[in-house]
Amino acid sequence: MSENCIFCKIANKEIPANLIYEDENTVAFNDLNPQAPVHFLVIPKKHYSSLNKLDSKEMFGNIFSVIPKIAKQMGINEYRTVINTGSQAGQTVFHLHVHVMAGRNFTWPAG
Numbered sequence: 001m002s003e004n005c006i007f008c009k010i011a012n013k014e015i016p017a018n019l020i021y022e023d024e025n026t027v028a029f030n031d032l033n034p035q036a037p038v039h040f041l042v043i044p045k046k047h048y049s050s051l052n053k054l055d056s057k058e059m060f061g062n063i064f065s066v067i068p069k070i071a072k073q074m075g076i077n078e079y080r081t082v083i084n085t086g087s088q089a090g091q092t093v094f095h096l097h098v099h100v101m102a103g104r105n106f107t108w109p110a111g
């Protein structure tokens with residue numbers, strides 16, 4: 001738990017979010033400002049300020065293995081996954097999160 005971290009507060013239920021999945025290690029919830037018809041975030045409950053701080057292969061596996069599971073539950077087969085690392089890459093919340101977006105066409109390269 002990192003003080004003043006909004007995603008730690010969501011993981012700890014201190015502030016509400018539209019949770020769509022939870023297990024021992026991870027939480028997924030809808031993005032407040034969706035960029036696609038489906039846009040949710042998967043986060044580890046443990047605080048890592050970015051991917052650069054992720055020191056656990058197990059946690060990496062936990063985070064990524066839930067994505068296809070949630071997608072399947074939602075009936076989604078095609079989606080874009082994004083991790084922004086550092087402000088130059090677009091990171092604005094400094095608690096590791098994976099964006100999962102679906103429901104429209106995506107261009108490449110990402111902007």
Ligand code: 5GP
Binds near residue numbers: 094
């Ligand atoms: P980043 O820019 O760090 O990759 O992504 C942060 C994401 O978190 C943004 O898409 C933003 O809309 C979302 N976000 C920021 N604050 C909140 C919040 O309080 N609740 C939810 N559900 N999403 C948030």
Ligand code: ZN
Binds near residue numbers: 001006008046094
């Ligand atoms: Zn945090």
